[in-house]
Amino acid sequence: QKEVEQNSGPLSVPEGAIASLNCTYSDRGSQSFFWYRQYSGKSPELIMSIYSNGDKEDGRFTAQLNKASQYVSLLIRDSQPSDSATYLCAVTPSGAGSYQLTFGKGTKLSVIP
Amino acid sequence: DADVTQTPRNRITKTGKRIMLECSQTKGHDRMYWYRQDPGLGLRLIYYSFDVKDINKGEISDGYSVSRQAQAKFSLSLESAIPNQTALYFCATADRALESYTFGSGTRLTVV
Numbered sequence: 001q002k003e004v005e006q007n008s009g010p011l012s013v014p015e016g017a018i019a020s021l022n023c024t025y026s027d028r029g030s031q032s033f034f035w036y037r038q039y040s041g042k043s044p045e046l047i048m049s050i051y052s053n054g055d056k057e058d059g060r061f062t063a064q065l066n067k068a069s070q071y072v073s074l075l076i077r078d079s080q081p082s083d084s085a086t087y088l089c090a091v092t093p094s095g096a097g098s099y100q101l102t103f104g105k106g107t108k109l110s111v112i113p
Numbered sequence: 114d115a116d117v118t119q120t121p122r123n124r125i126t127k128t129g130k131r132i133m134l135e136c137s138q139t140k141g142h143d144r145m146y147w148y149r150q151d152p153g154l155g156l157r158l159i160y161y162s163f164d165v166k167d168i169n170k171g172e173i174s175d176g177y178s179v180s181r182q183a184q185a186k187f188s189l190s191l192e193s194a195i196p197n198q199t200a201l202y203f204c205a206t207a208d209r210a211l212e213s214y215t216f217g218s219g220t221r222l223t224v225v
Contacts, residue, residue: 008153032212043203043216044156088156092211099169100146101211105155 002027002093006104009086014112019076021087021107026070029094030102033065033072036088038106044088048074079111116140119204119217126194126224134189134220136204142215144207145187147171147179149200156203162187194224 003026013019021035032051036044050056050063050072062075072091076083086106093102117138126132136145147159158171160179168181176198180188191198204217 032210034214041201041219041221043219045216046214049212090214098211099144099161099163100158101207101214103156105153 002102004089004091004102004104006087006089006107008105009108010110011107012110012112013079015079015081017079019079019083019109019111021074021076021089021109023072023074023089023104024070025072025089025091025102027091027093027102028067028070030091031094032092033063034090034101035061035063035072035074036090036103038086038088040085076109079109081111081113084109084111115218117204117206117215117217119202119220121220122218123221124223126222128195128224129193132191132194132222134202134204134222136187136189136217138185138187138204138206138215138217140206140213140215142206142208142213143184144209144211145181146205146207147177147187147189148203148205149173149198150203151200159189159202191222191224194222196224198222199224 035048038044048063050065056063060077064073088106089104090101146161148156162168162181202220207214
């Protein structure tokens with residue numbers, strides 16, 4: 001079974017620090033990778049997508065992808081208390097019969113003021 | 114208006130009652146999904162549909178049924194609710210490449 005693994009946390013960082021969230025995936029054929037942010041009791045919202053090896057930056061967020069190591073990460077610079085949420089990693093599965101994104105169970109981030 | 118609208122937002126119901134959760138979308142996506150989310154278990158797929166005539170069971174479909182009334186509407190029913198169906202339920206839509214996945218705001222269901 002194709003899986004996406006994340007450390008459940010909680011990951012606690014002080015305000016202003018860099019938060020590093022990690023994700024590994026088992027499907028070597030996956031081509032697209034996503035990070036969703038989910039506040040408690042709310043729906044997941046897409047914050048980053050990445051398709052090629054390397055880094056992709058968007059404001060305070062940087063997604064990093066290493067397909068050889070089957071590893072994707074999300075860095076949050078200058079972390080703010082409003083970044084406290086659960087972060088879900090998701091990948092598109094390979095194969096013609098793929099019908100849904102494969103989600104990790106999420107890492108809970110807590111930014112301490 | 115939201116791209117994916119779920120109703121109701123919150124619902125408390127009694128064991129044995131029938132309940133329907135509704136989802137409508139303006140994304141124009143063919144694919145629609147129903148997930149439930151429980152603490153520590155992540156998102157689990159209940160049912161998914163690729164069009165009005167194509168409905169498929171997910172990993173936890175027992176106790177649930179669905180109806181795709183139109184391309185934009187996908188409803189989830191609990192025929193006889195039980196307490197362990199207490200959860201947060203999400204409807205989602207996606208394009209064929211699975212690269213535009215959008216969630217509804219969720220329904221918090223409590224079965225007492």
